[in-house]
Amino acid sequence: MAAEQAFVTLATNDSYARGAMVLGKSLRNHKTSKKLVVLIGPHVSDQSRAVLHKIYDDVRLVDVLDSGDTAHLAMMKRPDLGVTFTKLHCWTLTHYSKCVFMDADTLVVSNIDELFDREELSAAPDPGWPDCFNSGVFVFIPSNETYGRLLQFCTEHGSFDGGDQGVLNGFFSDWATADITKHLPFIYNMSSIAIYTYLPAFKHLSVHRYGANAKVVHFLGATKPWSYTYDPRQRRVRGDVAAAAHPGFLLEWWTLYSGEVVPMLMREYGDQPFCSGCEEDAGESEPVQTLMSSAERKQRWEQGQADYMGIDSFDNIQKKLDVFLK
Ligand code: UDP
Numbered sequence: 001m002a003a004e005q006a007f008v009t010l011a012t013n014d015s016y017a018r019g020a021m022v023l024g025k026s027l028r029n030h031k032t033s034k035k036l037v038v039l040i041g042p043h044v045s046d047q048s049r050a051v052l053h054k055i056y057d058d059v060r061l062v063d064v065l066d067s068g069d070t071a072h073l074a075m076m077k078r079p080d081l082g083v084t085f086t087k088l089h090c091w092t093l094t095h096y097s098k099c100v101f102m103d104a105d106t107l108v109v110s111n112i113d114e115l116f117d118r119e120e121l122s123a124a125p126d127p128g129w130p131d132c133f134n135s136g137v138f139v140f141i142p143s144n145e146t147y148g149r150l151l152q153f154c155t156e157h158g159s160f161d162g163g164d165q166g167v168l169n170g171f172f173s174d175w176a177t178a179d180i181t182k183h184l185p186f187i188y189n190m191s192s193i194a195i196y197t198y199l200p201a202f203k204h205l206s207v208h209r210y211g212a213n214a215k216v217v218h219f220l221g222a223t224k225p226w227s228y229t230y231d232p233r234q235r236r237v238r239g240d241v242a243a244a245a246h247p248g249f250l251l252e253w254w255t256l257y258s259g260e261v262v263p264m265l266m267r268e269y270g271d272q273p274f275c276s277g278c279e280e281d282a283g284e285s286e287p288v289q290t291l292m293s294s295a296e297r298k299q300r301w302e303q304g305q306a307d308y309m310g311i312d313s314f315d316n317i318q319k320k321l322d323v324f325l326k
């Protein structure tokens with residue numbers, strides 16, 4: 001009889017792996033009594049795996065599933081999210097009796113073990129369409145049978161957004177109306193987008209009584225905490241901070257990452273160069289992406305494989321335009 005309970009996340013590459021490291025640390029720092037599991041794809045480097053092993057109880061290699069649904073993903077302007085189908089693997093963790101899945105771009109700011117009192121499928125409303133749940137944080141019961149039915153659902157119906165959230169909302173389709181106890185309060189998946197659409201509520205509920213209210217921050221959207229750079233001496237995040245998230249939470253993410261995760265990564269990389277995103281080691285090593293030839297990059301663009309998270313990020317494109325227009 002499977003008795004243990006676990007928090008589960010997913011990282012198919014080194015960028016999301018850094019998110020997973022920060023998430024894992026934040027769960028530990030808030031003294032969770034649950035196991036921590038990370039699902040990783042084959043592209044995660046050995047160094048990242050070594051660090052994940054130190055933070056997580058269980059590091060599992062999974063096949064990367066891809067929706068291949070470029071049309072729907074393009075509609076959401078996130079061609080990179082087909083791989084989020086990989087998330088569905090979490091139902092195969094039948095070693096555990098109940099789990100809480102959390103996106104690698106979430107940060108825990110308070111103990112949330114009480115989520116394990118909830119049933120499958122409990123989740124918070126999506127800020128874009130509140131009759132859908134956001135699949136960045138959800139409570140589920142591992143089951144090979146459910147996993148099989150989910151895969152079958154994908155084959156028969158696909159996903160209306162091209163990612164896992166579309167599939168899961170299609171599959172657990174009575175979430176909006178059937179049982180209010182399966183609606184998690186928004187503070188368990190507080191996305192930065194909502195902060196700006198209802199700023200007075202955010203200020204009222206989370207700034208004045210900060211720690212007591214926000215429990216999970218979700219850096220939803222194309223710009224992730226690791227898309228910025230950070231100056232550890234001045235404790236400042238660089239870039240258009242206000243546009244992406246509440247600066248306080250972004251700073252909290254960076255403080256944890258630079259203070260607790262970067263030292264672990266540095267130990268693993270040893271003498272080899274690596275780019276942590278902290279300004280003090282910028283210049284020592286160039287991000288690998290810049291080594292791609294422009295012809296190769298052009299070819300990737302034409303195949304619809306722009307590196308939106310890296311060299312082709314909005315910020316980088318804007319910088320290019322600025323230089324060009326000067
Ligand atoms: N993910 C991943 N690799 C990718 C894209 C996504 O491992 O290339 C995982 C990761 O856990 C991430 C989740 O899938 O947090 C959902 O993607 P994301 O958070 O980017 O979507 P958003 O919340 O911004 O819609």
Ligand code: GLC
Pocket residue numbers: 081084103134135136137161162163164165166220
């Ligand atoms: C979302 C969710 C994310 C999910 C993605 C693709 O916006 O935040 O967790 O992976 O959609 O469906």
Ligand code: MN
Pocket residue numbers: 103104105106136218219220221
């Ligand atoms: Mn997310």
